[in-house]
Amino acid sequence: MTLLLATLYQILQMLLVLALAPLLTGWVRLVKARLVGRRGPSVLQPYRDLLRLLRKEVVLARNASWLFRSVPYMMFTAIWLAAGLVPVFTTQLALAPTADLIALIALLGSARFFLALAGMDTGTSFGGIGSSREMMIAALAEPAMLMIVFSVAILVRSTSLAEIADFMLSGAVGLRISLALALIALVMVAIAENARIPIDNPATHLELTMVHEAMVLEYSGRHLALVEAASMLKMLLYMALIACVFAPWGMATAGSGVAAALGGMVVFVAKLAVGGTLLALFETSIAKMRVFRVGEFLGGALLLSLLGAIFLYVSRGV
């Protein structure tokens, strides 16, 4: 019975993240537009964009291989699965014991691995520039992310996200310096991984600065729709992750009934709204960095997360 419910919740979660991801992107765009004094498009615009892309024909480079055509599916699946692993409205998820935070990071790594390969497949210099920069950013962001995981896991004695959320909900943690450091580092990593300002700006087509956009420049039609949807999903995933680890309030726990789960969904949407607003505020108040400053930015994140982990490793009573 519990397993059945957990499976049901799992399926519900997979659908929920899929449905909410474009909404979050639309919300961030709307808030950003309002902040700079524009009216901005409707929050539903990303849905319309995706549908429009789906209906368009695919233009493929003449020497594109099967890899180029299958990567959008592979990366979307990997990110979708990863997003399904983060508890958003309940910690009772069927896949929780199958894969933990480390596996989640590795899933995101797979998505990036394949996308970077796809960037190189058409043999244009834009694809190469995007892939090479993306992998440089990942080389620093991924270890920072893992160190954040370590700090949290040491505290909770588990890398399972459901257990982390349960533990944080129980209020046994209190305020800790290492958690604060981990939160700052996680936000920095999230900004870098989602190609947001000040690391990257997917809204421009300026070859000197672009990273993500350069990689996917040759995609069109349904492939581009999948790539775009995957990056929306990834942004939602990071927000859900921050919410799950540092602000799990309102989430339903094991055995707390269906009403609690429904409440959890409402709270989750509210959290996304707050997170989106904060992101928009941050992005409008900061300028884009040079590409080679990214190393310093993410090096800082790695250092902070390592410090957080060391604090916990040497502190007593963990």
Added chain:
Amino acid sequence: MGLVVSAIVFLFAVAVVGAAARRLPQVSTVVYGGTASACALIALWAALRLAGGGPDATLVLPVGLPWIQAHLRADALSAVFLIVVNLGGITASLFGWGYERAHHESHGGSQDGPVLPLYPLFLAGMNMVLIAADAFTFLLSWEFMSLASWLLVLSTHRDPETPKAARLYIIMASFGTACLLLAFGVLATAHGDYSFAAIRAHAPAAGAAALVVVLILLGAGSKAGLVPLHVWLPLAHPAAPSHVSALMSGVMTKVAVYAMIRVLFDLLGEPEWWWGGVTMGFGALTAVMGVLYALMQDDVKRLLAYSTVENIGAIVIALGLALVFKAAHTPVIAALALAAALLHVVNHSLFKSLLFFAAGAMLTATGSRDLNRLGGLIHRMPTTAVLALIGAAAISALPPLNGFVGEWLLFQAILNAPALSEWSLKIEIAVVGAALALATALAGACFVRLYGIAFLGRPRSRAAGEAVEVGRAMRLGMAVPAVLCVVLGVLPTPLIRLFEPALRLLVEAGPFDGRAYQPWFWLAPTSAIGNSYNGLIMLVVIALLSVVLVLGIHRKASDRVRWSIPWGCGFDGPDPAAVTQYTASSFGQPIRRAFGSTVFRARDHVDMPVPGDTRPARLSVTWTDPAWVVVVEPLSRAVGWLAEKANRLQFLTIRRYLTLMFLALVVLLVMVAVTQR
């Protein structure tokens, strides 16, 4: 045991056939077929031995020095490594058979003739190291293995780089053997008995043990490629034919790991905590430096050899952790770390062999191993491309492949650091964890670079554009490890269960101890702080989601496809993008700038002609290996200086020689008098 020894003797017989009948057309079939069957026999025996338990097989042969004899023994640890070595031997024989035939056809005549007799000897040497049970037999086998591989490196001596590589290799191998010799000397001094059983029974004093730890890390470490003793490896490994490179990089380094485990965990008795600390530190340095080196290479095989350095670093980190936890009397966690090490040993031998085979396939098809002369091979060599992609993904630790499982276990062991009492170790483990994560992420970048440049994009040379897929034997040789990479990633638990006898032998616990019955498709070690991973369910869910996605998209979306030319930055022509696409050096530039400028003094020089000049602009990249500057060059200067001084001894008069001998005799007599008192 008799079976293993007979199989090794059979390998010698095969070598004799290979030497005697070098010119006959069918001889390579005999040699590779014979080697593969001998390896299969030993691997099967070892697997049965591990699965069935039972007493250790021992054998004492009346050969060697008269008062020592040759002790042979295959316990659970030997069995694990026998499987690794002989599995590598089987696939390498399969691939090598096809490889040599392909080269036979293209080059006419037996260019790789000397490989035939040496190849089985190399495998015999590695097998002998694993079953040696006394210091004398061990060192003899070790040296045999080194010499066979050295001759294999020399077998392609037409390449101008090879003699340099071979000379450096023989120097480093001699250095390693000397360290091992001293280590075993220290181990055996107390009682003068060189058999492992006697050494195990008399644990050395603290000071002597410390000396042995350092000597083993130097001796076995130079063979495994620990930084800064790795310098020979990227020169020597690529110089041999590709299937031998695969064996040297994927398998022989594991024999060195075996030596470390044998001495550190088995022969030395109770460890002290700092042994693990030192080992881990070396491992972390090796992992990060190895992958950074790999990222700057343009030569496919050299890149793979440097990546071996990185993977050895990860294995040595796991060994260090296991030592630390063993010293802290938390055997279950030690078993977890050691299981991670053994799993990574198996994994790396699989995907590194696979990738070296793929490099060999590229070499066969295009005649080049320079990344900047490859490209677009996914169209010309579809099967190789798919198999190499599996290898690249597995070595980048992507789930649900085997590389990820090893990494996962290792991270789980790292998470147990708070169980330790030394705070310095806790900090070290946190830093080591970060270094490992960094190395893993950089490995991803490294293999995106390798795969993207070699297989994707457009051909960068005529040969790459005209490449043809390699023969069936070579493809099969690559397919076997590729399939195993997937299987072990999805179902790692049975293999870890198979290791359990070895883990019990070394740390007296298994990673699943104290846990109720677990199904064989679930990975949940006790000490992984309650965490679990299930590759099978992951795979099923991924497959399910993919099906849902593809069906959903194809029902909704337009399926019109138009083929067109990509934007080539203004270059026009039949193939606009080929000149403008990214090269290996340009791909590595951001990482080179972020990491390489201080450590490696990496510099990009751009030679830009003035406007109006029609000469092409050129970019050249230079970097220096700090290990050369810090270790190798001073060492070679010291050796040169010593040789110079010793050289004078050649030209003395008889009277002086007699004086020297007399003095030596006096000194020795004084020493005897002092020690006898």
